[in-house]
Each structure stands twice: as C-alpha cells, then as structure tokens.
Amino acid sequence: MCPRKVLGPVVLGLVLAFAPDASAQAVYKNVSVQTVERILNELGIQYKKSNGNKEGIHFYDYTRNGFKIRLHNYNGQDLWIDALWSDPLTIEDCNRWNVRAKFSRAVLLNNNGKNVVSLENQFDCLGGVTDAIVRQFIVRFDGEVRDFAEFIRSSGAR
Amino acid sequence: MAAGLSGGHERTHSETASNPRRKVTMTVRNMLCGAAVLAIVLAAGPGRAGAQGFVDDRVYRYLTAEQLEDMLASYGVGLRKSENFTQRNVYDYDFKRDGIAMRLTYYDGKDLALESVFARNTTLDRINEWNAMAKFSRASLGRDAAGSRVVLRHNLDVIGGVTRGTVRQFINQFAAECKNFDRFLSSTTVASPEPKTTPPPVTTPPSDQKIHLPITDNTLERVLSNLNVQFRKQAAPSGITVYDFDLEGFKLRLSNYGGKDLMIDAIFRKVNVTALNKYNVDRKFIRAVAYKATGAGGTDYTALESNLDCAAGVTDEMIRHFITAFVQDVRHFSNYLSTQQ
Numbered sequence: 118m119c120p121r122k123v124l125g126p127v128v129l130g131l132v133l134a135f136a137p138d139a140s141a142q143a144v145y146k147n148v149s150v151q152t153v154e155r156i157l158n159e160l161g162i163q164y165k166k167s168n169g170n171k172e173g174i175h176f177y178d179y180t181r182n183g184f185k186i187r188l189h190n191y192n193g194q195d196l197w198i199d200a201l202w203s204d205p206l207t208i209e210d211c212n213r214w215n216v217r218a219k220f221s222r223a224v225l226l227n228n229n230g231k232n233v234v235s236l237e238n239q240f241d242c243l244g245g246v247t248d249a250i251v252r253q254f255i256v257r258f259d260g261e262v263r264d265f266a267e268f269i270r271s272s273g274a275r
Numbered sequence: 276m277a278a279g280l281s282g283g284h285e286r287t288h289s290e291t292a293s294n295p296r297r298k299v300t301m302t303v304r305n306m307l308c309g310a311a312v313l314a315i316v317l318a319a320g321p322g323r324a325g326a327q328g329f330v331d332d333r334v335y336r337y338l339t340a341e342q343l344e345d346m347l348a349s350y351g352v353g354l355r356k357s358e359n360f361t362q363r364n365v366y367d368y369d370f371k372r373d374g375i376a377m378r379l380t381y382y383d384g385k386d387l388a389l390e391s392v393f394a395r396n397t398t399l400d401r402i403n404e405w406n407a408m409a410k411f412s413r414a415s416l417g418r419d420a421a422g423s424r425v426v427l428r429h430n431l432d433v434i435g436g437v438t439r440g441t442v443r444q445f446i447n448q449f450a451a452e453c454k455n456f457d458r459f460l461s462s463t464t465v466a467s468p469e470p471k472t473t474p475p476p477v478t479t480p481p482s483d484q485k486i487h488l489p490i491t492d493n494t495l496e497r498v499l500s501n502l503n504v505q506f507r508k509q510a511a512p513s514g515i516t517v518y519d520f521d522l523e524g525f526k527l528r529l530s531n532y533g534g535k536d537l538m539i540d541a542i543f544r545k546v547n548v549t550a551l552n553k554y555n556v557d558r559k560f561i562r563a564v565a566y567k568a569t570g571a572g573g574t575d576y577t578a579l580e581s582n583l584d585c586a587a588g589v590t591d592e593m594i595r596h597f598i599t600a601f602v603q604d605v606r607h608f609s610n611y612l613s614t615q616q
Contacts, residue, residue, distance in 0.1 A: 144484045144590055195559065208548045215555075215564040219536065219582045222562040224555045239559045244596025245484065249587035257584055 142247040147193035150175055156251050157188070164188075184262045188255065196251065198258045199237035201226075204269055206234045214268055221261040236265045334436040334484075334592055336501065337384045340366055346442050347379075354379075372450040379446070386432050387442070389449045393425040395460045405459055412452040427456050435599070436592065488588035489534025492516050498594045499529075522598070525605045529598065537583040539598060541605045543612055545575040550615045554608065561604045579608045 145152075157164050157177060164177040173192035178185065189197035211223040211234060221238045238261065240246070240254050335342065347354055347368065354370040364383040369376070377391040402414045402425070412429045429449045431437065437445075487494050492510070499506050499518060506520040506529075514533040519526070530538045551563040562580045581604070583589065583597045 142486050142588065144486070144592075197559070208552045211552060212548045212565050215562050216566060218562070219538065220584055222555055225552050226556060241560050241596070241600060244593040244600070245590050246593075247486065247587065250584075250589070253584055253587035257586075 142249060144245045144247055146243055146245055148190060148196060148242050148246055148251060149193055150190065152248065152251065153177065153188070153190050153196075156248060156255070160252065160255060162255075181259050182263060184266070186258065186262065194242055196240045196242065196254060197237065198239075198255065199235050200258075200262050200265075202234040202236065202265075202269065203231075204234065205232070206269065210234075214265060218261070220257050221265070223265065236262060331439055332484075334438055336434055336436050338381070338387075338433050338437070338442075339384060340364070340381055343381055343387075343442070344368075346439050349439070350443050350446065352446070372446055373454070375450055375453045377446075377449065377453065385434050386430060387445065388428060388430045389446065390426055390428045391449075391453050393427065393457060393460060395425055395457075397425055397460055401460070405456065409452065409456075411448050412456065414456065425460065427453060436595070484590040484592055486588035486590055488585070490531055490537065490585050490589065490594070491534060492531060494591065495529065495531055495537075495594065498591050498598070501591075502595065502598065523602050523606070525602060525609070527598075527601070527605070535584075535586050537585060537594065537597065538580060539583075539601045540578045540580040541601075541608075543577040543579065543608070546577045546612060546615050551577065554611055558604070558607070560600065561608070563608065577612075579605055 153175070154164075154166075154177075157179070162179045162181065164179040167176045167178070168174065169176065169189075169191075175190045177188040177190075179188075180186070184200050186198065186200050189199075191197065206223075206225065208225050211225050214221075214223040214236075221236050224235050224237065226233045226235055238254070238258055240250070344354075344356070347370070352370045352372065354368045357367045357369070358365075364381075366381045368379040368381070370379070371377070375391055377389055380388040380390070382388065397416065399416055402416045405414045412427050414425065414427050417424045417426065427449075429445070429452065431442070431445045492508075495516075495518065496506075496508075499520065502522070504520045504522055506518040509517045509519075511517070516531040518529040518531075520529070521527070525541055527539060527541050530540075532538065546563075546565065548565050551565055554563045555561075560581055564578050564580060566576050566578055568574050568576075581597070581601050583594070
C-alpha cells in the first residue's frame with residue numbers, strides 16, 4: 118500500500134470537539150429529513166433546501182469557509198456531500214488527489230461539454246448511523262475541501 | 276471555484292440474493308412434535324417486547340430455532356412445527372397470518388423461507404408477469420399428483436443480520452404480498468404487487484448498540500471472527516494495524532489507523548485512469564485509484580478503497596457492514612475490469 122495522508126492537527130481538533138459520549142447514543146439506519154436539518158442547524162449552517170427528481174431525495178446547499186457545498190440525502194439510506202470546481206484539472210490530477218485522500222474522492226465530470234471536478238464523499242447509513250457520525254461527516258468534509266483547494270493552488274495540480 | 280448541482284448521482288442499492296430450498300411433506304409425528312413446541316412457546320408468555328416494555332433490538336446473525344419460535348410467539352403467531360428429516364436442523368412452521376395459510380421454513384439458522392400455496396388455475400405467462408412486477412416475492416407453477424400448484428415464496432437471509440422487527444416485517448410483508456397475489460390471480464388485469472420502484476423512506480427505530488471509540492484491535496478481530504474470517508495481522512509501531520484476509524474469494528486488507536479510521540482495500544491490475552474516473556463517477560462509497568509501482572521490480576496497480584471515519588464512534592454492525600458492503604463493491608469492480616483493457 119502507498120503511504121496515506123496523515124490528518125492534520127486542525128481536523129484532529131474538530132474530531133475532539135465533536136467527540137461523542139460513546140456510552141449513550143441512538144443508532145439508526147435511516148437519516149430522516151428532520152435529523153439532517155437539526156444537525157445542520159446545530160452546526161450553525163444556513164442552508165437552502167431543494168428536492169430531487171424522485172421522492173425522498175433532498176439537497177441542502179450551503180457555504181462553509183467560502184466554499185459552496187451540497188449535502189444530499191437519498192431516502193435516508195445514504196448521505197452524499199460534494200463541492201464542485203471549475204478549475205482546469207485533468208483526470209490525472211484527480212487520481213493524484215485520490216492517492217492521498219482518505220475521506221473524499223475527486224472525479225472529473227463532463228457537464229454539458231464543460232469539465233467540472235467534483236470533490237465528494239458518501240456515507241452508507243444501512244449499517245447504522247448516529248447524530249455524531251452525521252455531524253462528523255459534514256465537518257470532516259470541510260477539511261477535505263480546504264485541503265483540496267490547497268492541493269489545486271500549490272504543487273498538487275498543474 | 277464554482278459550486279453547482281451534482282445531477283446523475285442517484286444510485287440504487289443492490290438486492291440480496293435469495294436462496295430457495297425444497298421441503299418435504301409433514302407427518303403425524305411431526306405434527307405431534309409441533310404441538311408440543313407450540314405448548315412450550317405459548318407457556319413462555321409474551322416476548323421481550325411485551326408487557327415489560329423492553330424492546331429487543333439485538334441483531335441476530337444466526338437464529339436458533341428457539342429464538343425464532345420465541346419471536347413468532349411474541350407476534351401472536353399460533354404455529355405447528357414439523358421437522359424436515361432429509362436435512363439437518365431444518366424445520367417447517369405452519370400458521371395463518373391475516374387468514375392466509377403459510378409455511379415458514381427454518382434453514383439451520385442461516386436463512387428463512389416463507390411460502391403459500393394458491394388453489395387457482397393460471398398460466399406460466401401470468402406467473403412470469405407477476406415475477407416481473409413483484410419485489411418481495413416470486414411465484415412458481417408446479418404440478419404434482421393433486422394437480423397444478425401455484426406457490427408464492429419469499430426468503431430472508433439471516434447471516435447479514437436480522438432483528439425481531441426484521442422477522443416480523445418479513446412475515447407481514449409476505450402476508451400483504453399473498454393478498455395482492457390472490458387478487459392478481461383472480462383478475463384478468465394486472466393487480467398491484469409491491470412495485471420494483473424506490474420504496475418510500477422507512478424510519479427504523481433507533482437501537483442502542485454499543486458505540487466504540489476508539490476502535491481497538493480486539494473490536495476488529497471480534498467482527499472479523501464473527502464473519503468467519505481468518506486473518507493475518509501486522510501491527511506497526513506507528514499505531515497502524517493491518518489485517519489481510521480472504522472473503523468471498525477476494526483478497527482484502529483492512530487497516531486500523533490508530534482507532535480513528537478504518538480503511539479497506541483490494542488490489543487489481545493496472546487500468547487507465549479514464550476508466551477509473553468513469554467508475555468513480557458511477558459508483559458510491561468507494562474510490563478506484565491508480566498507483567505507481569513502488570520499489571524495484573514493482574508494477575503499477577489499481578486499488579479499490581473505502582474509508583470509515585470512526586472519530587465519532589462506530590458499532591460492531593457498522594464495521595461489519597463496512598466490510599461486507601465493500602466485498603460487493605469489489606465483486607462489481609472485478610466485473611467492471613473484465614470489460615476493460
């Protein structure tokens with residue numbers, strides 16, 4: 118295996134700040150709309166909600182640290198979070214990020230003839246999830262977005 | 276940077292394969308045996324979700340016959356038990372639910388099957404029509420000495436983990452399917468089985484499984500052992516522990532990064548990054564990555580990876596699901612690679 122990215126102290130701080138009381142948390146396998154919205158509110162995130170084409174799919178758009186982020190809830194069974202970049206990145210750039218990434222992946226999308234890079238992460242809720250895990254999923258992505266922006270800016274990308 | 280909509284990200288969950296089995300005819304001896312069991316079950320009183328108000332949300336990955344009978348009793352199911360003498364630890368339970376006679380077959384604690392026989396004439400085309408529409412059942416048309424038999428069946432895999440609620444829902448769902456199927460058979464037009472469309476959101480009641488934080492090696496090894504996995508362990512001074520094992524024919528590596536996050540991966544041959552990007556676009560929960568060779572004599576390779584952030588705590592079941600779901604992804608990726616140069 119290749120060496121993996123070591124998490125920075127900032128992320129560790131966030132982890133500790135949101136560390137749960139492991140002794141008493143409800144575990145559920147379906148993340149309700151109410152749960153997602155309550156957690157976003159608890160995190161102080163002001164979001165704009167929209168619905169997907171199919172029933173049970175909801176999107177939450179918000180801005181964190183200057184980056185536009187979308188959280189998706191697919192019937193409560195899985196959560197998806199992403200941010201899009203229009204910078205001129207290649208598939209090779211995406212792969213170089215994926216080599217070092219742990220809690221995200223970069224994919225190159227072709228949106229109506231225009232290349233867009235999606236930094237994204239998903240969480241499968243079917244094995245069980247807690248409020249703390251949903252919170253961690255959202256907060257962790259903030260760090261991924263920040264690191265990816267730095268990856269693009271510095272020597273990471275062309 | 277620009278942010279926008281991420282269309283095309285709606286993906287479906289795979290269905291669990293069913294495991295149909297055959298059963299044998301009940302004997303008088305079996306019926307007597309069943310009556311005795313029924314008496315014991317009824318004498319045991321209400322289930323754990325009864326008067327005491329205690330909800331048993333344990334996840335069973337193997338059900339004893341006694342546990343199943345306890346569940347059935349707590350659901351108010353009056354049953355008749357018979358032993359299958361051609362297969363070890365296989366039992367049939369006959370009972371009625373919502374007026375529908377059905378048989379529940381217990382297969383050595385690993386899976387359950389429900390079936391109901393319908394005394395109606397129909398054609399194979401109609402049976403096929405039902406099977407094309409139905410989600411939670413399948414129908415078959417057979418012939419025996421008594422004439423043609425229309426049978427509706429439904430299976431439940433226990434090994435993946437079930438709760439008392441799962442078994443109850445399995446029975447209730449099948450009862451609803453039987454009613455729909457009966458209407459379907461009696462009509463010339465298409466009735467409405469549970470459609471194969473995306474189901475509405477189901478709110479699962481919270482359970483209170485133990486949450487681990489951090490993830491110890493003991494926890495991981497317990498989960499792996501419960502999956503009947505034999506692993507080779509390597510612990511590094513850096514606090515990373517690595518477990519190599521085979522599961523369902525695939526070689527996997529599970530890494531524990533100081534109890535804060537888990538990573539699982541499988542290695543494949545080199546594939547071009549365009550094909551990997553396409554795979555990542557189309558799939559969830561995983562990351563397909565191209566790696567350069569390390570060291571002399573090494574070769575470039577592809578890894579399929581998934582990470583579980585454990586910083587907020589995880590349960591045994593979450594870890595288990597993380598591993599078993601990944602195996603399905605590995606299988607899918609392996610098939611995908613067979614289409615790539």
